[in-house]
Amino acid sequence: MNSRTKVLGRTGQYLALLAYLVFLAFPFLWLISTAFKSPRELGSLHPTWIPRHPTLDNFRQAFDEQPLLHAGLNSLVAAVSAAVIAVLIATPMAYVTARGRGRLAAAATGWVVISQAFPFVLLIIPLFLVLKNLHAINSVGGLVLVYVVWSLPFALWMLNGYVRAVPAELEEAAAVDGAGRLRTLVSVTAPLLAPGIVATALFAFITAWNEFFFALVLLKTPEKQTLPVVLTHFLGAEGVADLGPLAAAAFLATLPSLVIFAIIQKRITGGMLTGAVKS
Amino acid sequence: MLPALLPILVLSVGPLLYGIALAFTDSQSGRTTATRWVGLLNFRDLAHDGLFWESFRIGLLWAVGVTVPQFLLALGLALLLNQRLRLRWLARALAIIPWAMPEVVVGIMWRLVYQPDAGILNETLRTLGFGDGHDWLTGLATALPAVILVGVWAGMPQTTVALLAGLQNTPRELHEAAAIDGAGAWRRFRAVTWPALKPVALAITALNFIWNFNSFALVYVLTNGGPGGRTRLPMLFAYEEAFRYGQFGYAAAMGCVMVAVIAVCLALFLVGRINEGRDK
Numbered sequence: 001m002n003s004r005t006k007v008l009g010r011t012g013q014y015l016a017l018l019a020y021l022v023f024l025a026f027p028f029l030w031l032i033s034t035a036f037k038s039p040r041e042l043g044s045l046h047p048t049w050i051p052r053h054p055t056l057d058n059f060r061q062a063f064d065e066q067p068l069l070h071a072g073l074n075s076l077v078a079a080v081s082a083a084v085i086a087v088l089i090a091t092p093m094a095y096v097t098a099r100g101r102g103r104l105a106a107a108a109t110g111w112v113v114i115s116q117a118f119p120f121v122l123l124i125i126p127l128f129l130v131l132k133n134l135h136a137i138n139s140v141g142g143l144v145l146v147y148v149v150w151s152l153p154f155a156l157w158m159l160n161g162y163v164r165a166v167p168a169e170l171e172e173a174a175a176v177d178g179a180g181r182l183r184t185l186v187s188v189t190a191p192l193l194a195p196g197i198v199a200t201a202l203f204a205f206i207t208a209w210n211e212f213f214f215a216l217v218l219l220k221t222p223e224k225q226t227l228p229v230v231l232t233h234f235l236g237a238e239g240v241a242d243l244g245p246l247a248a249a250a251f252l253a254t255l256p257s258l259v260i261f262a263i264i265q266k267r268i269t270g271g272m273l274t275g276a277v278k279s
Numbered sequence: 280m281l282p283a284l285l286p287i288l289v290l291s292v293g294p295l296l297y298g299i300a301l302a303f304t305d306s307q308s309g310r311t312t313a314t315r316w317v318g319l320l321n322f323r324d325l326a327h328d329g330l331f332w333e334s335f336r337i338g339l340l341w342a343v344g345v346t347v348p349q350f351l352l353a354l355g356l357a358l359l360l361n362q363r364l365r366l367r368w369l370a371r372a373l374a375i376i377p378w379a380m381p382e383v384v385v386g387i388m389w390r391l392v393y394q395p396d397a398g399i400l401n402e403t404l405r406t407l408g409f410g411d412g413h414d415w416l417t418g419l420a421t422a423l424p425a426v427i428l429v430g431v432w433a434g435m436p437q438t439t440v441a442l443l444a445g446l447q448n449t450p451r452e453l454h455e456a457a458a459i460d461g462a463g464a465w466r467r468f469r470a471v472t473w474p475a476l477k478p479v480a481l482a483i484t485a486l487n488f489i490w491n492f493n494s495f496a497l498v499y500v501l502t503n504g505g506p507g508g509r510t511r512l513p514m515l516f517a518y519e520e521a522f523r524y525g526q527f528g529y530a531a532a533m534g535c536v537m538v539a540v541i542a543v544c545l546a547l548f549l550v551g552r553i554n555e556g557r558d559k
Contacts, residue, residue: 009464017364020356024373027432030399031388046405047397089286096283108284111292116486117541118295119493121517122534125527126297129306149290156287210381212496213514217522228383232500235387247391250384261379262372 034247035059042243058244059252062234065245067222068252071230078140078215078226079208082147086155087201089148094159095189099168109160112153120213123150128217138220146214151204158203162196202264206257227253301531308525321532330508331516331533335540338513340423342492345430349491350484352431353438358468360439361446374436382433386500389429390416416502422509426501433497434490438483445479446472481552485545492541513537 029049034042036054041047062068097105127146128137136142166189174184212228219225222233231253234246302321306314325331356374360367377385392400393415401412415425449472457467495514498504504511504519513533521530 013359013362013364014366016355017359017366017370020352020359021366021370021373023432024370024377024436026399027388027392028376030392031384034391034397042397045396047399047402049399089290092283093287104284108287111287115291115295117489117538117545118298119514119517119534119537120495121514121521121530122298122538123294125301125306125521125531125534126294128521129297129301129527130294149294152287152291206379210379210383212381212383212499213518216499217518228381228496231381231383231387235390235500243391243394243397246387250387254380254384257379257381258376261375 031247031251034243035251037244039244058248061242062245062249062252065242066230066233066249068227068230068249070223071225071227072253074140074224075209075226075228078143078147079205081144082151082208083201083204085144085148086151086204087159087197090152090155090159090200091193091197094156094163097156098160098163108156112157112160115153120150124214124217131218137218138224140219140224140226143215143218143226146218147208147211150211150214151207154207155200155204158200159193159196162193162200165196166192199264202260206260209257298531299535301528302535303532304528306527306531308527314528317528321529322536324529325532325536331513333508334511334513334516335536337423337509337511338492338537339540341427341430341494341498341510341512342488344423344427345434345491346484346488348427348431349434349438349487350480353435353442354480356435356439357442357446358472360443374439376436377433378436378440380433382496383500385429385433386497389432390501393425417506419506419509422502422506426498426510429497429501430491430494434487438487441479441483442476445476449475481549485548488544488548489541492537 033049033051035058036056037047037051038053038055038057041052093108097108124146127149131137131142131145134142136145170188170192171184174188175181179187210228211226215226215229216232219229222230231246231249234242234249236242303316303318304314305317305320356370360370380388392398395401395412395414400415404410404412413421415421453471454467457471462470493514494512495518498510498512499515499518502510504515514537517530517533517537520526520533
């Protein structure tokens with residue numbers, strides 16, 4: 001009796017897991033399937049999961065229609081610069097707020113949480129006006145500034161968690177052994193913190209690489225635009241889209257973040273939670 | 280200490296205060312006269328702006344409609360992944376995909392799914408004999424539910440991962456002890472799992488609500504607010520006001536109202552949860 005209910009329970013669990021797998025995977029599989037179909041097949045009345053005559057034409061056409069490579073380069077420059085600058089600014093701040101016990105440290109951490117509630121319009125309008133005065137509106141440099149502002153709170157949040165995970169006793173022990181402040185930071189704290197810094201930088205990179213709203217607002221000419229903005233050009237005016245190239249370009253744009261995410265996924269969730277639980 | 284905190288003052292606090300201040304001015308794009316303080320004028324105009332409140336109502340429907348199923352589905356998946364099941368690795372790997380994808384790509388992908396003729400959804404419905412299918416994203420009745428489903432799909436993985444990490448902090452011995460005492464699965468969940476999971480669950484739900492209410496790219500790509508404004512979330516409305524019509528002050532006022540509403544919702548939510556915890 002007991003073992004029978006157990007078997008039933010297990011079967012139910014596997015069925016549920018299967019349902020989740022299908023739900024999570026099917027849109028992505030459909031995207032891939034569409035990317036490899038010929039225009040004739042896409043026009044047919046009964047679409048199939050497996051393309052009948054797989055073709056790479058869509059990829060070629062996607063590169064012909066839109067400046068994908070150039071947009072990818074813009075995305076890369078913006079995301080790398082934003083990630084590096086954000087981490088350079090956030091690491092000392094995170095160290096100070098994590099180790100400090102004063103009110104200022106608490107206020108800074110509180111601000112990180114509060115800032116999450118503000119909608120992006122409230123951030124982009126002032127930044128837009130500032131950038132306009134600097135004549136940096138339609139430029140990747142301006143976008144980088146916005147990305148740094150935007151990613152600073154969560155970079156601080158993640159790094160805060162990583163700093164707390166480095167035991168303060170280790171630093172104290174080094175100090176007892178006669179190491180100076182700088183020496184302690186460089187040879188004790190930095191090596192232990194390095195994986196966390198890398199994870200934060202990669203996470204900042206992905207969010208900037210994927211970002212759309214700020215890029216849409218700031219970048220007006222095609223040669224300045226980043227990949228997500230250029231992708232929307234495939235959608236056309238009245239939502240009439242050339243499905244094949246659209247799917248091909250969308251698929252390619254996803255690959256970099258998927259690869260990086262697969263590498264750092266464990267670390268990110270760890271960092272977010274240590275930040276959440278300990279503060 | 281202060282020098283290290285200076286960047287957050289200049290780069291984060293500063294712009295947001297400037298943004299809030301703009302809500303009390305008549306700031307516009309491309310104007311030659313100087314910007315003036317207008318007090319509460321923008322807010323008074325907003326109070327009479329029926330389109331704005333309609334978009335607000337849709338925004339709340341969307342935020343609740345996405346956040347609640349997102350949480351329930353993610354909880355189910357997290358509980359499954361916490362079991363010793365085969366194929367668990369596959370589910371974990373697949374769960375990464377929606378999280379890592381650019382929102383624009385998520386939107387594009389689901390447009391391909393919803394496509395009336397070439398989409399897989401209508402084709403599946405036809406095969407199963409459920410009629411000719413719909414034009415999901417342009418139908419007045421189906422557009423909002425259709426975009427909500429995409430929102431649930433896109434945000435579920437992140438919630439799952441957070442809940443799963445929370446589950447792994449629940450004491451396994453306690454679980455086993457309860458099982459030996461003859462507590463059923465539901466009792467064990469209520470008495471052992473949920474109390475340990477609750478802080479993470481509250482935090483991620485509150486964050487999801489905020490993120491969903493402020494979401495933009497997904498719906499911009501899926502419907503651009505259409506048909507007839509049925510999916511025009513507050514952020515889409517504010518974006519048009521600011522960057523199509525150049526009404527910076529007015530759009531900033533909208534942003535302020537959005538923050539206020541989120542603050543009230545969250546306060547009610549958290550106070551309710553905390554009281555509920557105290558009653559027991």
